Amino acid sequence: MPSKTLMVAAFDFGTTYSGYAFSFRDDQTKIQTNHNWYASGGSSLLVSLKTSTSVLLNPKGEFHSFGFDAENKYASLAIDDEHKGWRLFRRFKMVLHINEHLTKHITVEDFCGKQMEAFPLFVMSIKYLREHLLEEVTRQTRGINETDILYVLTVPAIWDDNAKRFMRDAAVAAKIDPKRLKLALEPECASIWCETLDKDVKGALTTAGSRYMVVDLGGGTADISVHERKSDGTLKEIHKASGGPWGGIFVDKNYMKMLDQLYGKEALIDLRKTEMSDYFDITREFELKKRTFGTDEPEKFVIRLSVSLLDIANKHSEKSLEERIAALDIQKNAITPRGKDKLKIDETLVQSWFKGPIDLLIQHINSLLSGQKRKRMHTVILVGGFSESPYVQQRLRKELHGARVIIPADAGLAVLKGAVMFGHNPSIVSSRIMKYTYGTEVLRSFDENKHQAEQKIWMQGKWKVDNCFDVFVRVNEEVRVDQQVTRECTPNSEISLTHIYRTTKQNPEYTTDPGCELLGTVQLENSTDIPFREQVIETTFMFGDTELRIKMKNTTTGKRAFMTFRCFQ
Structure with a gap:
């Protein structure tokens, strides 16, 4: 780290949400995040310390906006049918995980299914986050120049060298000085942050010789590392990073698949074209429900949709919503309409949306716990946005054999805040497994x-x-x-x-x-x-x-x- 670094700023570029955090050298543990990102979700308000990983391009192909602002702008344009030529890209980070033969010219689809090279989108996203950060820092303090900042960009530990290089090159293309840029592995960052928490958590992690597993559950992937605390206080990786595509977006896909069955794919496509703000409200409403599922009584899982969706579906099919529900291969009364804009959904059906990715995650963690590295390892730290789901927490606590599962406060920000601390002291990690x-x-x-x-x-x-x-x-x-x-x-x-x-x-x-x-x-x-x-x-x-x-x-x-x-x- 350059000797004149006065501030460390970290970017968490996620599959579903992205954000930043920073702290100054003279007060490293006072880590600040942006508090001004929010979006409506049906009748509720989705308040987040991160914003949606979405990029909007104008008809000339130029960057217009990022995050919830990008989605809201695109939706407002669609209301007046003025969105022709505009392009919205969402959740494109997974292209770096699913591509075995990654190249700089890999493409992703926009909201309407048209292809574009992904690299410029990563550049635009990082550039936006950097500029937003600099504006926030300028408002808060004087005497900090851009050249005084060390930037940390988080990446999944399970990514290979090519994907990491892709992110570094995108950051450099976004005008970040490569000499003041460091990549940080997400589970390591989470581990570092957990050291600052209450005595109960800290005690499980900071004792010399203690071994524990960090499971970073994000929107796209589960990223798992196993660490040991050395006598000098540094971290030693004792098992190579592992994981898979078991993040929260796969629950979203199962939910949207159900809507396709209930209302028809054509109706969902029309809703995206004609009532785009309603479409985003539906997805944000589900995000709110997904975050709390597992805490309410079963009969209280009621999802709010838009009246326009049912109206559009009725234009495409003569069957009523009740008839379409009856045609599904599900138990009786698993889905009950509540008026034109709500569905009451049985707990068992909601659980089935989580089942696939969580089953694979539990199976993988248990295989790690039962191996030779199991000795003296009884603690699993659960972090990341998807880990905040009460249902996910309950499943893991119940089915991880003999393990103590710890979910720190603000688990969704553990990686981001830990990345700032890592930037101040990169030597905290002393060794890794190839x-x-x-x-x-x-x-x-x-x-x-x-x-x-x-x-x-x-x-x-x-x-x-x-x-x-x-x-x-x-x-x-x-x-x-x-x-x-x-x-x-x-x-x-x-x-x-x-x-x-x-x-x-x-x-x-x-x-x-x-x-x-x-x-x-x-x-x-x-x-x-x-x-x-x-x-x-x-x-x-x-x-x-x-x-x-x-x-x-x-x-x-x-x-x-x-x-x-x-x-x-």
């Missing part, structure tokens, strides 16, 4: 005891074998945050080109083996004025940080080069 085996592609001397005859090639007067995997670090290996591995070689041409590979295998032999993936390349220019045999090249892997860094250096000329990820070549 998710992959990393190495380079090299030539090796042919050995008839190891290699097949058909593998040998004649090069430089000797029999060689190409496509060999030279391992620098192995999967599940513990590495310090400052750990480096360096290998030396002599160049044989003007350009040294090193290919970087990764795999989940412990002992890969060749880069052509199944599961081996080209991650990127490093290209270094050598001197033609000095004999190649007199030049030395160092290839260094820098492990343990939140991002993998690889550099090559010609120690004779002093020239350096860093890895270019394949997805951005």
Whole structure:
């Protein structure tokens, strides 16, 4: 961290909601968030310390607004049928998780199903959050320049290197100085924040040797890390990050699927086109109900819809709502209309919307708890927006065998606030577990005891074998945050080109083996004025940080080069 940093600002760019927080160096624990984001949800008010992850573009393709403002503007335009050419994008972050072969040109759909490259949307979103933050800081204090700020951008620990690089490049394109930008892993941030809470929580986390699991349940994913507290107070990761697409948006999808069955897909499409504000009210109303489900009596789960939805549905079908309900494969009286704009829904049916993602989450956590890392680990910290659901809390407390489940206050802000603290003290995490085996592609001397005859090639007067995997670090290996591995070689041409590979295998032999993936390349220019045999090249892997860094250096000329990820070549 630059020595003159006076403030740390963190951005939590989420699947459903995004926000920021900050604190000053002289009062690090006084973490501030924005309190001015809110949106209507039917008859209620959705108050949030984060805003919707939505971007609105004008007909020229230029950025117009972000968050609830973007959704509200788009809805108001639609009322007067003036939204033609405007484009609204929502919940596009999941594209970075579901794409195995991520590139900078990956596309997402807007509200009407039209494609656009995702990268500019990430840039616009981060730029908006940054500018909003700077305006808030300017209102509060004087004497802070933008160059005094260290920015922290949170990312899921289960993301791979390409997705992290995508986010870093988007932040840099949003005018954030790369020298003052650090990525933070979301479960680690949550763990750091929990240290500041009440004595009961703090006691379970801060004792030397204590082990615990952090489950970050967001809108899109469940992100899980296992930590151990070392005697010097730092955190040690003892199991590689894991998780899956088990976030709150999958409950939303199940709810919307039911509405499709009740009112018809055509009616929902028409509602989005003609009564867009009503459509957003429906989704926000459900968000409010989802956050409280599990606390009310079963008969009190009544969802408010819009009168216009039923009117539109009746235009598309001659069947009444009662007839459409009767046609569903559900128990009798599971859904009961209350007038034209409300539905009373049985508790069991609501639970079924949660069942898929929560079942997978519980199964995964229990498998981690029953493994070798289970020793001395009896605590599960539950954070993230989806973790605030009382139903989710009840399920996990009931079905996680022998584990104590802790849900800190403001669990939805734990990652964001912890990211600020991480920015002030990145050394709080001392080691991490490698998710992959990393190495380079090299030539090796042919050995008839190891290699097949058909593998040998004649090069430089000797029999060689190409496509060999030279391992620098192995999967599940513990590495310090400052750990480096360096290998030396002599160049044989003007350009040294090193290919970087990764795999989940412990002992890969060749880069052509199944599961081996080209991650990127490093290209270094050598001197033609000095004999190649007199030049030395160092290839260094820098492990343990939140991002993998690889550099090559010609120690004779002093020239350096860093890895270019394949997805951005």
